[in-house]
Amino acid sequence: MLGICYGMQVITKQLGGRVEKGTKREYGHAVLHFSDVDSPLFADMPDSSPVWMSHADKIAEMPPGFTTLAYTENSPVAVMGRDNKIFGLQFHPEVAHSPYGKTILKNFVYKVCGCGGKWTMGNFINESLARIKQQVGNGKVISALSGGVDSAVVTTLIHRAIGDQMTAIFVNNGLLRRQEVERTLEVFRLNLGMNTIYVDAAARFLKRLKGVTDPEKKRKIIGSEFIKVFEEEAKKMGRVDFLAQGTLYPDVIESVSSVSTASAKIKTHHNVGGLPSKMTLSLLEPLRHLFKDEVRHVGLGLGLPEEMVWRQPFPGPGLAIRIIGDVTKEKLEILRSADWIVMNEIKKAKLYRQLWQSFAVLTDVKSVGVMGDYRTYSYLVAIRAVTSDDAMTADWARLPYDLLARISSRIVNEVPGVNRVVYDITSKPPSTIEWE
Ligand code: XMP
Numbered sequence: 310m311l312g313i314c315y316g317m318q319v320i321t322k323q324l325g326g327r328v329e330k331g332t333k334r335e336y337g338h339a340v341l342h343f344s345d346v347d348s349p350l351f352a353d354m355p356d357s358s359p360v361w362m363s364h365a366d367k368i369a370e371m372p373p374g375f376t377t378l379a380y381t382e383n384s385p386v387a388v389m390g391r392d393n394k395i396f397g398l399q400f401h402p403e404v405a406h407s408p409y410g411k412t413i414l415k416n417f418v419y420k421v422c423g424c425g426g427k428w429t430m431g432n433f434i435n436e437s438l439a440r441i442k443q444q445v446g447n448g449k450v451i452s453a454l455s456g457g458v459d460s461a462v463v464t465t466l467i468h469r470a471i472g473d474q475m476t477a478i479f480v481n482n483g484l485l486r487r488q489e490v491e492r493t494l495e496v497f498r499l500n501l502g503m504n505t506i507y508v509d510a511a512a513r514f515l516k517r518l519k520g521v522t523d524p525e526k527k528r529k530i531i532g533s534e535f536i537k538v539f540e541e542e543a544k545k546m547g548r549v550d551f552l553a554q555g556t557l558y559p560d561v562i563e564s565v566s567s568v569s570t571a572s573a574k575i576k577t578h579h580n581v582g583g584l585p586s587k588m589t590l591s592l593l594e595p596l597r598h599l600f601k602d603e604v605r606h607v608g609l610g611l612g613l614p615e616e617m618v619w620r621q622p623f624p625g626p627g628l629a630i631r632i633i634g635d636v637t638k639e640k641l642e643i644l645r646s647a648d649w650i651v652m653n654e655i656k657k658a659k660l661y662r663q664l665w666q667s668f669a670v671l672t673d674v675k676s677v678g679v680m681g682d683y684r685t686y687s688y689l690v691a692i693r694a695v696t697s698d699d700a701m702t703a704d705w706a707r708l709p710y711d712l713l714a715r716i717s718s719r720i721v722n723e724v725p726g727v728n729r730v731v732y733d734i735t736s737k738p739p740s741t742i743e744w745e
Contacts, residue, residue: 310395311417314364317389317397324372324395331367338362339381339400341388348378349420350388350396354409360387361406361702363738364399393421404702430606434466437595441470448550450593451543453535454479456486456493457623459555462608463596467553468500469611475553476504476546480538482531483511484627484641487649492617499613510538518629518636524745527636531626543590552590556597557604559700600699621666622700630745634673639726644671646724647690654716655694664706665697669720670733670744678721678728687728690720694732695742703737 312320318328341360343351360381368386371377379388381400390396396417402410418424452464454477464477477497481490497505517530536552543549596604601622608618628644629636647669655667674689692713697703717730733740 311414311421312395312397313403314399314401317399318364318366318368320395320397321368321370321372321389324375326368326372326375327370328366329369331365334365335362335367335383336364338406339383339387341379341381341400343379345376345378345390348388348390349393350378350390350413350416352412352416352420354412358409359407360400360402360410361404362400368397368399396421405698405704406702430603430610433599433603434607434610437466438470441467441593441595444593445471445474445551448474449546449548450475450551450553451539451546451549451590452477452553453539453555454493454496455555455623455625456489457555458601458608458613458618458620459557459596459604459622461493461496461555461613461617462604462611463553463555463594464496464503465500465611465613466595466607467593468503472502473504476506476549478506478508478539478542480535481507481509481511482514482535482627484514484531484629484636486623486628486652487645489623495617506542508538508542510534513538515636515638520635522634524630527629527745528626531629535625540590550591551593553593553595555604556592556594558598558600561597562701602698619662621661621664621668624743630743631668632671633744640671643688643724643726644669644690647671647720647727650719650723651692651694651716654712654719658709658712660694660706660708660712663696665695665700665703666742667692667694667706669693672744676729680721680728685728687726689729689731690724690727691744692716692730692732693742693744695737697737697742700742703742705732705734705736708732 310320322328339360339362340357342357362381362384367384368389371386371389374391375389377386378390381387384399387399388396398413401407402413404410419426450467450471452467452475454460454464467475468477479493494507497503514531514534517534518527521527521530539552599607605618624630628641632640632644651667651669655661655664661667670691670693672689672691675686676689678685678687694706694708695703696706713732720727720730
């Protein structure tokens with residue numbers, strides 16, 4: 310058993326130790342030193358290594374039988390263990406800021422649990438095909454295509470598993486980026502013979518979003534409108550049993566709503582949290598245990614083109630959560646134009662694949678500028694570009710100044726309504742990747 314952070318504290322409490330509120334919240338980098346260099350958990354690690362902490366409570370007394378395996382300056386018990394069977398880590402091995410975190414997790418899985426590591430993506434595809442066939446039986450599935458790699462992979466995977474029993478539906482919610490509709494329809498073409506439906510629901514979404522400024526409300530509206538459109542299409546098709554979605558593991562984790570204060574809800578990702586509770590379709594989510602890089606592997610394994618597989622993630626609620634404040638047609642046009650410039654310049658600089666995401670945000674700030682002989686009072690656009698492994702944590706990308714300069718000058722010159730551009734230099738945490 311391996312308890313991480315709160316998990317370690319739960320183990321402590323339940324096995325008779327004591328957890329106390331720390332005098333201060335420990336947050337950020339710490340340096341881990343071993344007390345027991347022979348622990349199998351620490352194989353192939355240097356004597357000291359950086360780790361990422363994020364906790365307010367601390368272990369005041371370990372449960373009987375446990376010993377300290379490692380410590381940091383502020384956490385005398387940073388790692389504890391009993392009989393090489395139960396371990397607790399106070400820090401977060403799963404985030405990129407703990408560079409040896411993966412080594413610890415690997416050691417736990419291979420050296421402590423004795424797993425063999427035989428799982429491959431090839432197996433994943435074959436096993437998923439069998440699982441999907443079994444779950445669906447002779448039911449009917451509709452698949453939501455969104456424009457992103459996740460839904461392209463899901464749709465292709467399911468089409469391969471059950472063929473004609475699936476119909477792919479692409480709802481244009483009017484919140485997509487420039488040329489995204491065309492690029493999404495490409496999936497239809499690639500899956501020859503697939504049942505397909507294209508719905509242009511842009512006007513409907515915009516009407517529902519009119520005047521709405523709260524990000525979570527936007528997500529809920531978009532999520533429920535999405536499902537409504539689907540249900541309408543499904544009704545036209547006669548009996549439909551399943552709705553396929555490209556939900557990934559990080560979406561699942563971050564949408565866990567809190568019953569206690571221990572795991573606070575961060576954002577409800579619409580393809581998980583925003584679904585109405587009285588949905589009449591069951592969910593088919595074959596990727597819900599995968600991270601993005603694994604989905605890309607699956608995509609390549611299924612023969613999808615590289616350009617599609619390496620598309621940066623794009624959120625389900627689309628540009629609606631990149632427009633701060635209410636969403637209008639005019640603002641969407643401004644953002645589309647600015648975003649198009651960002652994407653093309655990043656691609657030209659050959660940085661597109663290295664970045665997890667790079668995009669423009671239309672803020673609701675207006676500021677004064679001067680263009681020619683005129684005073685302007687126009688929008689502020691923010692550029693966000695981050696590196697990340699899985700979106701759980703992210704760092705702002707150190708883009709070259711001349712690239713930022715080109716993006717900024719093109720946006721203010723080519724996009725009417727914008728007279729100022731700023732670059733977001735915050736990491737996640739404490740910020741999130743999206744602004745809303
Ligand atoms: P945040 O902003 O929470 O984003 O750091 C993490 C990743 O999730 C994407 N994201 C969403 N995806 N529906 C989605 O399908 C959403 O409501 C949503 N909000 C954020 C975001 O683009 C990033 O990749």
